[in-house]
Amino acid sequence: MSHLTDLPLWAAIPVCILLLVGSIITLIGSIGLLRLNNFYSRLHAPTLGASAGVVLISLASMLCFAVLQNRWIFHEVLIVVFIILTTPVTLMLLGQSALYRDRIEGTHDVPLKEKPVPTPTGTDPD
């Protein structure tokens, strides 16, 4: 295995920039969790880390290890793919439970669920 100090300057500069920008964006997302004032707004903040943050940091990692090991490296793409595929699950779970709570408590002026047309059996087909 090669050491990070072997990284030539022309590669070290873009790797540092990508890493720093990615981490700063993720940090801003986390600051957003503290600063935004209601639950639904706070849902948006960590998405910064899950979109731009993860892409930039993965790019930095790909570039760094591709140069160090002198071959093409693509498996970081999988991290991005899996994060994009799995965030909707947790986000919808959190969002729906918040909606459920707020509709029962009647706070945050949440839009009410439209009453569906009753089906003959009276049950949800899904």
Next chain:
Amino acid sequence: MRYWFPYPLLSFALMLFWLLINQSLSPAQILLGAALGISHAWLMVNLRPTKTHMKKAWLVGRLMATVVIDVAKSNIMVMGVILRRRNRPVNSGFVPIHLTLRDENALAILACILTATPGSAWLEFDSQTQVLLLHVLDIENGTAWAELIRTRYEAPLKELFE
């Protein structure tokens, strides 16, 4: 053919993932990946996912380009909202959108796109009334948002899948 290879695209994707994880293109790994891909496609048959056929696969590239540009833009927008001073409160709100998209897989892709975009969060979709409830961080005009999602994402997805 359909019996032995129920989901060829899924099998291919699984093989691709296997090769990427192992970082190798050796014949042994390709064979193992293909075997895994095909056997897992058989497992999928028991789950009975709705089958979708992509009609115009070349449109995927164009849709991906729009998504990348929009995700980058909304990242910058959301950072602006977070870092702006407290005396200018964020004007966030709910936007109900009536969708005409019916295909489950297309809806799943739409959910991934809208969730990956920091400014918008998919909260609830009612498959009976076809109404999607979206939460938007920096709302200027609710109807403009609904229109934007309909023309930018829903229309290409409809073209792609239906």
